[in-house]
Amino acid sequence: MVYLLEVFIRINLIPGKYYYSSFFKMENSNLSVIDNDFNLILSTNNLNSLNEEVLKSINPNLKSQEIILDNKDIVYKIDKIDGGYSISIRDLSLINNLIKQINNKTSIINRQNNILLIEEELSKKHFINKVSTELKNKVDNILLKKIDEINYFTEMISGLPVSVYQDYRLLSYIKIYIGYCKNKSSLILKEVNNQKITGDDFSIILHNTIQDSFSAGINGQIFVNVSDYIDMKYVQLFFDVIQFLLEKCIRFNKTSLFIRIDKKDDFYTYYSIIDTYDEKGNFIFEFNDALKNNIKDLNFNCHLAYDDTNILITIKSKEEVIENG
Structure with missing residues (x-):
């Protein structure tokens, strides 16, 4: 229809041709029309001729085809139309450089x-x-x-x-x-x-870990509310659980993490709120059994709760839960 419209404009069949014909003079549109004998009829970028190798490579039996020359930076998209062919040119040099x-x-x-x-x-x-x-x-x-x-x-x-x-x-x-x-x-x-490791040192390690995950579509906030040294047993547990969650989250299109680690009277608690979304923006929950299986052999209680918007994970020590009644 575009090519037919331009023909009407060129032969003065449409009023206001100067307004409409400006569309066909855009230098960046890279669109040309040739007849069945490969003669150039129209060109949006003021081309006087087309690459001879491209013309020789056109297969008249195909309705649509792509032709890539040796440098592989330019792709010619050829579509068969009434009385000839339309040719659009795409420059892939930027993609190839990437x-x-x-x-x-x-x-x-x-x-x-x-x-x-x-x-x-x-x-x-x-x-x-x-x-x-x-x-x-x-x-x-x-x-x-x-x-x-x-x-x-x-x-x-x-x-x-x-x-x-x-x-x-x-x-x-x-x-x-x-x-x-x-x-x-x-x-x-x-x-x-x-x-030993302080709460501030552990916070820095976790922040760097979350920062490394940003390019994988994972955004996170971490709060370590511990003013003194942290038992290395808990450091190892919390670090492994966070890594486990990150490895699971990379399968999704987008993930948001909120993580908080608290200590009160030698009692550590880890909270994690997770939002995971697919490429359509729908919330996904797939962590329940996977997370429980991951830490079932450790001396920690793991509680999971979730609704239609997020997942809440709470981890506590079995020994300390018993001692504190």
Whole structure:
């Protein structure tokens, strides 16, 4: 219809042609019309001719086709119309440059992964003289499992034809797992060396963890209302639960987290309110059994409550719940 309208304007069949014909002189619209003999009839960007390679590549038996030349930056969309063809031109140079940048970032992630593996090997040597075999194996299992996840996402980026958006999301997932390995290693070493951590220090670690998750569509607020040192048993629990929630939340299009950790009379309480949404903006709840299974072997009570808008998770110590009646 657009091409027919312009023809009417050109041959003075429509009043006010000067007003309407301005549409067909927009330089950025990149639209041309040729006849069946490939002669240029109309062009919105003042082209005098079209690429000969494109014209030679047109298949007259197809109603619609795309032609990409060797540089792969320009795509010609060819549609068959009455008496000829319409040709729209799309410049993909910006997208191609973004893909190159992501490939470079993938290379950086691979190098970071190698560094992480080296650090983990060095940590093993340190643990030999300081921890039991049972604890050492536990640490290895935790970190190696996360490293396997990093390798999985890295292989997806380098081995599969994914879009720029998918590459961006996968890189954000890798960032979450690398951050976990770094912080978890540090916390384990502190625990093994009988070091303590303040509420402010733990708050900084958790804020950095949430910040690493922002690119994965996760927004969060964290409040650690503890003025003195925190028992490392609770530090490890809260950190692992938050990481577990982040790993579950990356499957959704958008997530909001509100986390608060309180201490009163040596009694710790962890609250977490979660809102998860799909790509259509609908609220989703999928955490009930998954979260309970994740912490069922620990000496903590876990209570979950949810409605149509959010999920509330409360975690307390079984021993302290009993002692406090």
